[in-house]
Amino acid sequence: MEPNKETAEQALLEAEKSNPGPWADHSRYVAQACRNIAQHCAHLSAERAYVLGLLHDIGRYAGVSSEKHLIDGYRFCVERGWEKAAQICISHAFMIQDINTSIAVLDVSEADYLFMKDFVANAVYDDYDRLVQLCDALALPTGFCILEKRFVDVTIRYGMHKATVDRWKKTLEIKADFERETGCSIYSLLPGVEKNSFL
Ligand SMILES: [Fe+2]
Numbered sequence: 001m002e003p004n005k006e007t008a009e010q011a012l013l014e015a016e017k018s019n020p021g022p023w024a025d026h027s028r029y030v031a032q033a034c035r036n037i038a039q040h041c042a043h044l045s046a047e048r049a050y051v052l053g054l055l056h057d058i059g060r061y062a063g064v065s066s067e068k069h070l071i072d073g074y075r076f077c078v079e080r081g082w083e084k085a086a087q088i089c090i091s092h093a094f095m096i097q098d099i100n101t102s103i104a105v106l107d108v109s110e111a112d113y114l115f116m117k118d119f120v121a122n123a124v125y126d127d128y129d130r131l132v133q134l135c136d137a138l139a140l141p142t143g144f145c146i147l148e149k150r151f152v153d154v155t156i157r158y159g160m161h162k163a164t165v166d167r168w169k170k171t172l173e174i175k176a177d178f179e180r181e182t183g184c185s186i187y188s189l190l191p192g193v194e195k196n197s198f199l
Pocket residue numbers: 026027030056057136
């Protein structure tokens with residue numbers, strides 16, 4: 001079971017104190033995007049979506065790192081019995097279920113690398129995994145933005161990787177799937193997206 005909204009917000013606040021950075025506000029916008037989209041999907045819980053969005057980068061509590069934040073977040077959540085949140089701490093970075101599609105540095109031990117490789121290949125994703133993958137690409141630390149703006153922001157920071165275009169395509173597919181479900185443009189569910197996209 002995941003924590004409730006208050007516990008998740010508190011966990012994020014403490015994690016932010018331990019490693020302050022724009023990642024915390026990014027996480028808050030991801031959570032709001034997850035909630036707003038889930039509200040328009042009959043089979044999803046808006047509060048659960050919000051909590052899972054809020055916790056997806058919680059591994060950053062451990063300090064500045066690259067993909068290590070995925071496993072740090074996984075362990076943080078497993079220790080608290082938050083199993084789905086733990087899965088999403090890893091799955092949000094792998095819309096394609098192959099460790100080789102990582103765009104960041106795998107700054108983890110050999111054992112952790114092997115664990116993650118296996119975990120990513122074998123995890124069974126549901127719409128909460130896909131929703132966080134999508135919303136991660138809709139939120140800058142300053143608010144919501146169009147996917148294409150976030151794609152460029154991430155690519156400037158991480159560099160071009162051989163999987164970059166396939167990751168973009170997969171994220172656009174997930175957007176189309178959610179738009180079929182919500183029956184509207186997801187951007188109509190993200191207040192301030194126009195203004196923030198042009199900032
Ligand atoms: Fe994120």
